[in-house]
Amino acid sequence: MTDNLLEVAGLTRRFAAVEALKAVDFAVAAGEVHALIGPNGAGKTTFIHHLSGALLPDAGQIRFAGRDVTRLSMHERVRAGMARSYQITNVFLGLAALDNVALAVQGRPDAGSSFRFWRPVRREARLFDEAREFLAQVGLAAKAATLAGNLSHGEQRALELAMALATQPQLLLLDEPMAGTGPEESARMVELIEHLARHVTILLVEHDMDAVFRLADRISVLEGGELICTGTPDEVRNDAGVRRAYLGDHL
Numbered sequence: 001m002t003d004n005l006l007e008v009a010g011l012t013r014r015f016a017a018v019e020a021l022k023a024v025d026f027a028v029a030a031g032e033v034h035a036l037i038g039p040n041g042a043g044k045t046t047f048i049h050h051l052s053g054a055l056l057p058d059a060g061q062i063r064f065a066g067r068d069v070t071r072l073s074m075h076e077r078v079r080a081g082m083a084r085s086y087q088i089t090n091v092f093l094g095l096a097a098l099d100n101v102a103l104a105v106q107g108r109p110d111a112g113s114s115f116r117f118w119r120p121v122r123r124e125a126r127l128f129d130e131a132r133e134f135l136a137q138v139g140l141a142a143k144a145a146t147l148a149g150n151l152s153h154g155e156q157r158a159l160e161l162a163m164a165l166a167t168q169p170q171l172l173l174l175d176e177p178m179a180g181t182g183p184e185e186s187a188r189m190v191e192l193i194e195h196l197a198r199h200v201t202i203l204l205v206e207h208d209m210d211a212v213f214r215l216a217d218r219i220s221v222l223e224g225g226e227l228i229c230t231g232t233p234d235e236v237r238n239d240a241g242v243r244r245a246y247l248g249d250h251l
């Protein structure tokens with residue numbers, strides 16, 4: 001028996017001469033915030049692409065909630081309970097914040113399945129009620145009617161989170177949620193992730209080390225395609241190999 005929600009074994013991926021992932025073993029325990037860090041070019045993005053299904057590995061296995069998802073499509077993985085909030089914004093800027101989340105709710109396979117086709121109005125009301133709840137969870141209740149294009153950058157990132165939550169994931173993959181945010185916005189994003197972490201398991205890829213060390217229960221470090229360390233923030237901070245990998249950077 002294991003309480004790992006996500007288990008990766010021997011994940012290997014090569015791009016021509018570059019071995020981007022070298023037999024990576026990795027696990028995220030149910031309920032934790034697990035951060036994945038590493039210097040530039042370490043393989044973080046490649047790794048996340050394999051988890052989301054954007055790339056398929058040369059070798060290795062990915063198990064999610066006890067099920068082999070290695071060859072599933074991106075949609076099938078979302079349906080299985082893995083949601084990804086994108087580094088690049090995937091919000092419809094010309095739609096209101098609420099409509100963006102309602103679309104994400106509607107995309108869920110269970111949405112509407114329990115309703116009869118002659119009750120579209122009631123179905124819509126339920127859809128928007130649910131969307132409003134997800135907006136409230138990310139602190140955007142007051143911005144429901146605002147066009148996504150008129151939200152601040154930080155608010156757009158929060159909206160992406162609401163859209164990811166609307167798929168009701170068991171695991172949330174957060175790909176650089178602090179990227180491009182100012183100090184105030186990133187402080188708000190840290191608080192938001194802390195809040196979400198009470199309800200969902202989170203895998204966080206992030207360059208902002210203050211955020212990583214504040215949020216993570218455990219941290220894994222990739223370097224040159226190899227997983228060189230997994231441990232608590234203190235263990236990782238004091239690991240000689242990690243210090244060597246980050247020589248010149250400040251950790």
Ligand SMILES: Nc1ncnc2c1ncn2[C@@H]1O[C@H](COP(=O)(O)OP(=O)(O)OP(=O)(O)O)[C@@H](O)[C@H]1O
Nearest residue numbers: 015018019020038039040041042043044045046047
């Ligand atoms: N599509 C690709 N074709 C060829 N090489 C690639 C491709 N994608 C990634 N690589 C190489 O794989 C290695 C890992 O890259 P990756 O982008 O995963 O690192 P990273 O840790 O996300 O870096 P960063 O923090 O700078 O975003 C690098 O050497 C990169 O040049």
